[in-house]
Amino acid sequence: xxxxxxSPDQIQRLLAQYPAVAALPAALREPVLASHAQxxxxxxxxxxxxxxxxxxxxxxxxxxxxxxxxxxxxGRSLELYRVQRGELCVASTSCLFGxxxxxxxxxxxxxxxxVLLDPQGFALWTxxxxxxxxxxxxxxxxxxxxxxLAEAVAFQxxxxxxxxxxxxxxxxxxxxxQQLADELGTxxxxxxxxxKRFEREGWLSLGRERIELRDPxxxxxxxxxx
Numbered sequence: 001x002x003x004x005x006x007s008p009d010q011i012q013r014l015l016a017q018y019p020a021v022a023a024l025p026a027a028l029r030e031p032v033l034a035s036h037a038q039x040x041x042x043x044x045x046x047x048x049x050x051x052x053x054x055x056x057x058x059x060x061x062x063x064x065x066x067x068x069x070x071x072x073x074x075g076r077s078l079e080l081y082r083v084q085r086g087e088l089c090v091a092s093t094s095c096l097f098g099x100x101x102x103x104x105x106x107x108x109x110x111x112x113x114x115v116l117l118d119p120q121g122f123a124l125w126t127x128x129x130x131x132x133x134x135x136x137x138x139x140x141x142x143x144x145x146x147x148x149l150a151e152a153v154a155f156q157x158x159x160x161x162x163x164x165x166x167x168x169x170x171x172x173x174x175x176x177x178q179q180l181a182d183e184l185g186t187x188x189x190x191x192x193x194x195x196k197r198f199e200r201e202g203w204l205s206l207g208r209e210r211i212e213l214r215d216p217x218x219x220x221x222x223x224x225x226x
Contacts, residue, residue, distance in 0.1 A: 006039040006115050013062050014115055017086040020134035021060070021125075028128060036121025040114045048106040048114075055095035055102055057116040061085045064112030069182065070104050078185030080104055081145055090142040093135060096122050158186060162194050164223035166204070166213065173211040 006014065011033060015022040021029065038057075042048070048059065051071060059066070065084050068091055069077040083089045083106070091104040096119055117125070126132045161184055166173065177195065181188045195211070198204050203215040213219065 004039055006033055006037055010039050010062060010113070010115060014060060017062065018060060020131050023130055024125060024128055028124065032117065032121040032124055033115075036118045036124070038116050038118075040112075040116060042108055042112050042114070044108050044110045044112075046108045046112070048108065049092070049102055050105045051103060052101050055092050055119065057118050058092050058096060058122040059083070059089055059106075060115045060117065061087060062113040062115060064114075065109045066106045066112065067109050068104050068106045076185060076187065077105075077182050079183045080149065081142060082109070088135065088138045088142075090139050093139055097126075158184065158190065159194050159197075160223050160225060162191060163198075163219040166211065166219055167216060167223060171213050171216075173213075174209060175211065176209050 014033075048066060049055065061083055063085055065082055066089065067079060067082050068089060069079045071077045080091070089106065091102055091106065094100070095102045126135060162180065165180060165183055177191045178188045180195075181191045184191065195204070195206060198219070199206050201215075201218065203213070203218045205212045205214060
């Protein structure tokens with residue numbers, strides 16, 4: 001990581017991507033960015049925060065993506081959500097508001113550019129009603145997503161969930177069986193078995209870190225319970 005004070009260009013992009021930050025009074029926004037914020041550029045695969053740790057700050061993503069997941073002692077993990085530019089991390093929010101340890105870990109999936117508010121800077125901004133309302137609104141949206149995820153894990157078959165995970169990314173996915181297993185909270189061998197079944201059905205074709213969808217309608221029907 002390479003922390004430094006945000007540059008004028010980074011601040012301009014931050015204000016463009018986070019309107020709630022731009023709406024803060026300048027007398028509140030600018031001192032926090034000057035004294036309580038660091039800009040970081042990190043490569044893919046960087047562990048930004050880990051379960052059980054105290055939250056070191058509140059990340060605002062300018063570029064890239066962060067995968068937030070919950071791990072298990074056996075090494076498996078379940079993806080909870082991903083944070084892209086202009087979005088917020090509710091695991092960090094929950095930790096800072098509740099003053100508890102982090103309940104998930106965050107890893108960059110691609111090169112990332114971040115502005116990290118320290119806990120004091122986050123506390124100062126959340127004293128402003130508009131920013132606080134914005135944070136709680138995002139929090140509510142993420143909670144709804146997590147409830148849907150819990151429902152899928154509890155009640156949907158894994159083949160349905162895998163079919164759903166393959167959709168919405170275009171005709172060709174550049175991914176590995178392990179990455180799909182991590183996303184679904186299962187093991188690679190089961191994902192491989194299901195993908196080969198889908199291939200036999202003629203729904204997709206498999207390559208090296210590549211999946212080409214041949215019959216998205218069939219996958220969509222399976223994902224919907226058909």
